[in-house]
Amino acid sequence: MTGVLAVLEQFEGKLHGMSYEALAAAQQIGAELGQPVYAAVAGAGLQQVAAAVAAYRLDKVHVVEHGLLADYTADAYTAALKQLIELHRPAYVIFPHTYQVRDFAPALAASLGRVLVSDVIAHRVENGALTLVRQLFQGKMNADVRFEGDGPHFASVQAGAFRSENAIKAESGGSATEVVTPVLEASRIRTKPLERFRESQRAVDLTAAERIVSVGRGIREVGNIALIEQLAEAMGAELAASRPICDNGWLPMERQVGSSGQTVAPKLYVAVGISGAIQHLVGMKGSKTIVAINKDPEAPIFEAADYGIVGDLFQVVPALIEALKK
Amino acid sequence: MKIVVAIKQVPARDSLLKVDKSGTWIEDADLSWEINEPDAYALEAGLQLRESAGGEVVVLCAGPDRATQTIREALAKGADRAIHIEMSHGASDPLALARTMAKALETEKPDVVLTGLQSDDLGYGQTGVVLAEVMGYPHATLVMSVETVSGGIRVKRELEDGWFQHVEMPLPALLTIQSGAAKLRYATLMGIKKAKSKEIRRVEAETASAAPSVRLERIYLPQKTKRSQIFEGTPQETARQLVEKLRFEARVI
Numbered sequence: 057m058t059g060v061l062a063v064l065e066q067f068e069g070k071l072h073g074m075s076y077e078a079l080a081a082a083q084q085i086g087a088e089l090g091q092p093v094y095a096a097v098a099g100a101g102l103q104q105v106a107a108a109v110a111a112y113r114l115d116k117v118h119v120v121e122h123g124l125l126a127d128y129t130a131d132a133y134t135a136a137l138k139q140l141i142e143l144h145r146p147a148y149v150i151f152p153h154t155y156q157v158r159d160f161a162p163a164l165a166a167s168l169g170r171v172l173v174s175d176v177i178a179h180r181v182e183n184g185a186l187t188l189v190r191q192l193f194q195g196k197m198n199a200d201v202r203f204e205g206d207g208p209h210f211a212s213v214q215a216g217a218f219r220s221e222n223a224i225k226a227e228s229g230g231s232a233t234e235v236v237t238p239v240l241e242a243s244r245i246r247t248k249p250l251e252r253f254r255e256s257q258r259a260v261d262l263t264a265a266e267r268i269v270s271v272g273r274g275i276r277e278v279g280n281i282a283l284i285e286q287l288a289e290a291m292g293a294e295l296a297a298s299r300p301i302c303d304n305g306w307l308p309m310e311r312q313v314g315s316s317g318q319t320v321a322p323k324l325y326v327a328v329g330i331s332g333a334i335q336h337l338v339g340m341k342g343s344k345t346i347v348a349i350n351k352d353p354e355a356p357i358f359e360a361a362d363y364g365i366v367g368d369l370f371q372v373v374p375a376l377i378e379a380l381k382k
Numbered sequence: 383m384k385i386v387v388a389i390k391q392v393p394a395r396d397s398l399l400k401v402d403k404s405g406t407w408i409e410d411a412d413l414s415w416e417i418n419e420p421d422a423y424a425l426e427a428g429l430q431l432r433e434s435a436g437g438e439v440v441v442l443c444a445g446p447d448r449a450t451q452t453i454r455e456a457l458a459k460g461a462d463r464a465i466h467i468e469m470s471h472g473a474s475d476p477l478a479l480a481r482t483m484a485k486a487l488e489t490e491k492p493d494v495v496l497t498g499l500q501s502d503d504l505g506y507g508q509t510g511v512v513l514a515e516v517m518g519y520p521h522a523t524l525v526m527s528v529e530t531v532s533g534g535i536r537v538k539r540e541l542e543d544g545w546f547q548h549v550e551m552p553l554p555a556l557l558t559i560q561s562g563a564a565k566l567r568y569a570t571l572m573g574i575k576k577a578k579s580k581e582i583r584r585v586e587a588e589t590a591s592a593a594p595s596v597r598l599e600r601i602y603l604p605q606k607t608k609r610s611q612i613f614e615g616t617p618q619e620t621a622r623q624l625v626e627k628l629r630f631e632a633r634v635i
Contacts, residue, residue: 130511130521155542159523162476162508163515170595171475174506192601194502196399197408200599209595246520250548252541267634291635303562309544316540324634334505345632347624348610354398359604363627364612365620375621380635382625 057207059115060086061094061146063137063161065154066105071097074152076220079112081179081213082150083224088181094118094146098136100126110230112223117233118144124240130160131245136238137164141208143236148186153212155315165210172210173201175334177217194333195356215315215338260294260310267293267324270313270340271301274329274350274369278306284328287373290380291326298336314339329369332357349373383437383530383553386487387428387461388497388513389421391445391452395502405600417452420498424559426566427528428496429460435530438462440490442483444469444587457577458569464580465490469587475594480512486585487517494535495556499524514556521556522549526563 062082086093325343500507514521
């Protein structure tokens with residue numbers, strides 16, 4: 057049992073952005089462990105995707121092709137990848153921590169009697185042994201996790217933990233690809249996925265904003281949002297929010313930043329009353345300058361912040377609006 | 383319809399956490415505890431499903447004695463009865479936990495099992511999916527709403543980047559519920575009173591037979607990787623310092 061296999065995600069012939077991060081992770085871990093690196097991509101009609109993956113330096117690209125993989129289902133993906141893993145017996149299997157991976161990878165690992173180490177933020181190799189770091193308690197604690205016993209060992213990597221630009225390209229001619237046809241039966245796919253849809257057209261494009269002032273749970277009541285609106289205005293910023301605010305209907309969903317909302321990278325991001333759960337951080341940690349205003353000094357948002365004020369936002373924000381006028 | 387809702391008790395959201403002597407868990411003697419927030423949404427979805435489809439809601443919770451409080455609160459909100467798997471703190475791996483939960487549900491044969499999308503403590507985000515695999519149930523994650531249709535259920539799933547998808551599946555099935563998809567109800571006084579006489583079946587967790595495939599080595603406070611400047615003083619002073627830095631150091635306003 058050897059090698060590091062990156063399982064990449066694609067949709068309609070295009071690789072998911074985080075697939076490149078998983079590729080970089082597998083290459084890095086493979087190099088440090090001195091093991092070969094493979095990639096796999098599952099779906100139907102994958103010629104283009106296969107070529108895109110083969111442009112990277114890999115010992116082999118497994119193209120898992122089947123008509124029953126055209127529309128994602130947990131049952132078909134789990135069965136197909138289980139067959140691939142049992143055939144090639146990689147020591148490690150690395151996924152990007154996407155919504156789709158969260159839907160099937162835990163079942164895939166469990167079907168082989170293993171536990172997926174999910175949402176990994178860092179790794180190290182010491183004496184040939186791999187240690188993974190993941191977050192606990194909404195980012196307030198980190199944990200070092202190790203695998204026990206024989207592989208395959210499964211891990212998914214958090215958005216941004218590995219950088220896609222670090223994925224190494226193949227030198228020339230591209231990496232070898234091999235088409236694999238899994239044995240799948242329609243009758244064993246229990247879920248029936250219907251059309252994908254969006255609920256509303258987006259009127260606000262937060263991704264184009266230079267400055268964003270974002271509000272979280274700390275605001276307590278819908279009536280207090282106006283205060284944050286004033287701050288946004290004083291800074292020449294767009295108003296955004298973390299998920300709970302949009303769930304409550306206090307601001308429209310299109311203003312939500314985070315893994316289920318928009319990913320933004322403005323010049324200035326001001327997080328007011330946002331604790332900094334990882335689902336929010338992945339949506340804004342690429343911002344150039346980050347400011348956090350929160351009453352809890354231990355809030356993970358301060359870890360991401362360049363500047364911070366620990367204090368009651370209901371006192372700090374009015375003072376800030378005043379100071380901006382000067 | 384028999385609906386099981388798997389819930390977990392976790393430290394209250396604003397708890398200050400310290401690593402305990404073992405180095406692999408937190409000092410938990412003086413903490414206050416609450417229902418894992420995503421599981422509160424799963425409970426709400428379960429209660430709503432019972433209102434539309436009939437049947438009963440059974441709460442399933444693994445944890446030490448103190449979890450009884452969280453179980454009572456779920457009963458007060460309207461769950462019919464509960465199963466309490468007695469075990470020490472929740473730092474077991476999701477596969478071992480799912481096997482224990484599946485064992486406790488063997489005689490129940492639920493039509494639907496619901497749980498939150500992740501726990502706010504360990505945050506593996508996979509106990510539900512692994513439980514589905516262990517029980518042999520089809521599943522869907524990040525579910526926003528559930529309706530019964532002929533031959534099973536139809537759920538609305540959240541995908542990335544503002545997309546959604548309906549998925550149909552036969553029963554029995556397991557669903558992990560997206561947080562915020564519904565308004566949470568409060569327990570009524572009558573509910574709290576009734577909860578006292580509702581059944582809590584206690585089962586002992588079996589000691590794991592299979593060797594674990596992952597081991598938590600240690601937990602620790604994250605090292606500050608980014609040097610953040612924290613301003614101190616009155617609100618006016620901190621505001622003035624921040625504005626100065628944003629204008630002349632970061633040059634972003």
